[in-house]
Amino acid sequence: MTENQSQYRFDLLQKRWVIIASERGKRPNDFQVPKEPAESDGFCPFCPGHEDKTPAEILSIPAMPGRTNPSRWQVRVVPNKFPALRVEGQPVREADGIYDRILGVGAHEVVIETPQHHSPMAERDIEETFLLLKVYRERIRDLMNDRRLKYILVFKNHGSSAGATLHHPHSQIMATTVTPRIVSTELTSCREHHQVKERCLICDLIKQETTDRDRIICIDDRYIAFCPYASRFPFEAFIAPRFHQHDYVNASDDDLRLLASTLRDVLWRLKLALDDPPYNFVLHSSPNTRVIPRRAHYWDTIEFDFHWHIELLPRLTRVAGFEWGTGFYINPTPPEEAARFLRQIS
Amino acid sequence: MTENQSQYRFDLLQKRWVIIASERGKRPNDFQVPKEPAESDGFCPFCPGHEDKTPAEILSIPAMPGRTNPSRWQVRVVPNKFPALRVEGQPVREADGIYDRILGVGAHEVVIETPQHHSPMAERDIEETFLLLKVYRERIRDLMNDRRLKYILVFKNHGSSAGATLHHPHSQIMATTVTPRIVSTELTSCREHHQVKERCLICDLIKQETTDRDRIICIDDRYIAFCPYASRFPFEAFIAPRFHQHDYVNASDDDLRLLASTLRDVLWRLKLALDDPPYNFVLHSSPNTRVIPRRAHYWDTIEFDFHWHIELLPRLTRVAGFEWGTGFYINPTPPEEAARFLRQIS
Numbered sequence: 001m002t003e004n005q006s007q008y009r010f011d012l013l014q015k016r017w018v019i020i021a022s023e024r025g026k027r028p029n030d031f032q033v034p035k036e037p038a039e040s041d042g043f044c045p046f047c048p049g050h051e052d053k054t055p056a057e058i059l060s061i062p063a064m065p066g067r068t069n070p071s072r073w074q075v076r077v078v079p080n081k082f083p084a085l086r087v088e089g090q091p092v093r094e095a096d097g098i099y100d101r102i103l104g105v106g107a108h109e110v111v112i113e114t115p116q117h118h119s120p121m122a123e124r125d126i127e128e129t130f131l132l133l134k135v136y137r138e139r140i141r142d143l144m145n146d147r148r149l150k151y152i153l154v155f156k157n158h159g160s161s162a163g164a165t166l167h168h169p170h171s172q173i174m175a176t177t178v179t180p181r182i183v184s185t186e187l188t189s190c191r192e193h194h195q196v197k198e199r200c201l202i203c204d205l206i207k208q209e210t211t212d213r214d215r216i217i218c219i220d221d222r223y224i225a226f227c228p229y230a231s232r233f234p235f236e237a238f239i240a241p242r243f244h245q246h247d248y249v250n251a252s253d254d255d256l257r258l259l260a261s262t263l264r265d266v267l268w269r270l271k272l273a274l275d276d277p278p279y280n281f282v283l284h285s286s287p288n289t290r291v292i293p294r295r296a297h298y299w300d301t302i303e304f305d306f307h308w309h310i311e312l313l314p315r316l317t318r319v320a321g322f323e324w325g326t327g328f329y330i331n332p333t334p335p336e337e338a339a340r341f342l343r344q345i346s
Numbered sequence: 347m348t349e350n351q352s353q354y355r356f357d358l359l360q361k362r363w364v365i366i367a368s369e370r371g372k373r374p375n376d377f378q379v380p381k382e383p384a385e386s387d388g389f390c391p392f393c394p395g396h397e398d399k400t401p402a403e404i405l406s407i408p409a410m411p412g413r414t415n416p417s418r419w420q421v422r423v424v425p426n427k428f429p430a431l432r433v434e435g436q437p438v439r440e441a442d443g444i445y446d447r448i449l450g451v452g453a454h455e456v457v458i459e460t461p462q463h464h465s466p467m468a469e470r471d472i473e474e475t476f477l478l479l480k481v482y483r484e485r486i487r488d489l490m491n492d493r494r495l496k497y498i499l500v501f502k503n504h505g506s507s508a509g510a511t512l513h514h515p516h517s518q519i520m521a522t523t524v525t526p527r528i529v530s531t532e533l534t535s536c537r538e539h540h541q542v543k544e545r546c547l548i549c550d551l552i553k554q555e556t557t558d559r560d561r562i563i564c565i566d567d568r569y570i571a572f573c574p575y576a577s578r579f580p581f582e583a584f585i586a587p588r589f590h591q592h593d594y595v596n597a598s599d600d601d602l603r604l605l606a607s608t609l610r611d612v613l614w615r616l617k618l619a620l621d622d623p624p625y626n627f628v629l630h631s632s633p634n635t636r637v638i639p640r641r642a643h644y645w646d647t648i649e650f651d652f653h654w655h656i657e658l659l660p661r662l663t664r665v666a667g668f669e670w671g672t673g674f675y676i677n678p679t680p681p682e683e684a685a686r687f688l689r690q691i692s
Contacts, residue, residue: 011576012539012547013532018576019676022683084676098554099575155668163668174674181673186359193358201358208444229445230357230364232670282671311671322501322509323670324578325628325657327527328520330365330430337368 006104016181046168083108091177122267129260159278202307227335234333240309248285352450362527392514429454437523468613475606505624548653573681580679586655594631
């Protein structure tokens with residue numbers, strides 16, 4: 001392992017893997033001046049006509065027939081130009097004194113969601129979002145064929161204070177040889193619940209929410225969106241299928257079309273209620289079930305050990321570092337109140 | 347438990363307590379416009395002469411003799427005017443359907459570090475910081491007498507993007523009836539390590555750092571400051587005693603004077619290297635050892651199960667929501683490089 005390759009390193013105290021992405025090349029001096037917005041010159045590498053400004057595409061979905069479209073494509077997936085992880089190499093695990101590290105193997109892709117530069121997801125039509133959700137499913141399915149990859153993470157940053165460096169609507173996919181800490185805690189919680197009760201914890205949570213009703217944002221026969229009981233942030237939303245499904249790749253086309261409708265509904269309500277807030281969403285799906293089970297007792301009941309969902313986090317409060325240092329959150333808006341407010345938006 | 351009192355609520359999936367602080371009164375409309383800086387009118391409630399603008403003081407340290415001082419006090423501790431937790435009441439644990447909650451009992455104090463409005467900790471003299479560190483110790487010791495309180499957390503936000511709403515240098519103390527998640531993970535890691543090896547994990551980490559040397563920022567006979575092996579953020583620092591000590595309240599005056607010197611050294615280097623960056627620091631000390639042990643096997647070896655330390659997190663990178671949604675961090679600056687850069691500052 002050479003020093004200028006990215007590495008996963010394990011935090012022995014906080015029990016989590018961190019990516020030390022030295023290839024991204026942030027040197028100390030880079031932090032001394034505030035970063036300029038990447039698009040200050042008005043050039044967008046994701047707009048139609050600039051296809052040669054991104055690395056060679058992994059996937060391209062043709063433009064939908066019968067629609068005005070500035071390009072021949074509707075959705076494009078390309079490798080991240082500044083990847084935190086590289087596809088090449090074997091994820092060899094090494095001791096480094098008392099510490100542990102792994103070569104930074106993985107994938108880091110960008111999903112250009114639409115050819116339209118100014119078309120936020122909250123305003124896009126459902127058919128377009130449906131197409132995007134299918135692209136997520138296809139990329140996850142494809143990356144799962146790589147048995148080095150334990151987890152495939154889909155996420156989106158909207159707005160610069162949510163971490164988006166380019167305005168053009170895009171999501172990211174990161175495939176890693178380790179499971180992100182929050183997902184792995186959720187897996188443990190679900191597994192422990194299932195071991196005792198032989199029921200899915202998230203199914204139980206959803207049942208409680210449909211009984212209480214006061215935290216529901218919107219609901220249909222197949223999907224529910226609610227503000228979680230212990231929301232860390234104001235207007236946090238949890239979107240999940242009401243039926244048990246552990247892995248997002250198992251979602252059918254019909255279901256993904258309904259999910260697109262729920263997702264757009266929630267984003268539209270947030271946009272109207274909070275004046276287009278910055279937000280992040282993260283798809284928490286099952287780990288890569290095609291990876292050879294290392295601990296048989298763990299994988300035995302994998303189908304009941306997780307229940308995929310989307311966590312949507314509006315970025316409204318400024319306080320942040322305290323939370324990073326403690327894992328403790330103070331939320332000034334009760335989820336019941338946030339949900340009531342969002343339900344009232346028509 | 348009435349609906350308009352703060353509550354601790356447990357996140358069943360992510361296994362952590364969250365404070366739903368409804369008394370702080372953030373209503374949906376509050377989020378629609380960016381907050382104005384609290385001091386836009388130039389008035390500072392923490393400056394000398396405005397002592398009546400804060401709640402009645404808990405502790406006041408007289409001005410040091412022989413020094414120019416605009417007030418009769420050097421450090422003041424007052425209750426937070428907008429507390430997330432209240433001192434009154436019993437922390438009754440209640441089921442709420444499938445969920446769990448506790449009345450929001452605790453303490454939330456503000457430490458006004460100096461009478462000088464423009465005197466950041468990095469520039470203050472060591473004797474003043476020593477006094478502040480003694481105040482932390484005194485407040486922790488006093489709050490530990492309250493057996494309802496399991497954990498006392500001292501933290502500081504410097505700079506508005508690190509969450510400081512007032513410019514006047516201040517820290518905060520929050521005492522809770524639950525242990526913050528990150529601290530409780532650290533406790534578990536230390537306990538597991540000690541069970542197997544009968545050694546303190548943090549002592550072992552420090553030994554590794556003094557062997558490797560390439561992540562050390564500064565070191566003396568009693569204290570070490572280093573960039574952790576799996577730093578989540580660029581220029582993150584970990585400051586700890588080189589000798590085993592589980593609880594900060596056990597630190598002697600002589601030691602706290604040396605700690606003040608190390609802390610100031612690190613802050614000064616950060617200030618010079620990175621142009622006065624915003625930062626947070628958090629003191630991770632032992633839980634309240636005066637609380638009656640609930641699980642005897644846990645508390646048996648408490649003296650070896652933790653090792654207090656300060657985690658200092660400069661706020662240089664913008665990306666944040668992704669980390670919140672996954673617990674996964676990408677750090678673009680290897681800690682070896684950050685430490686080398688900080689060591690070179692004279």
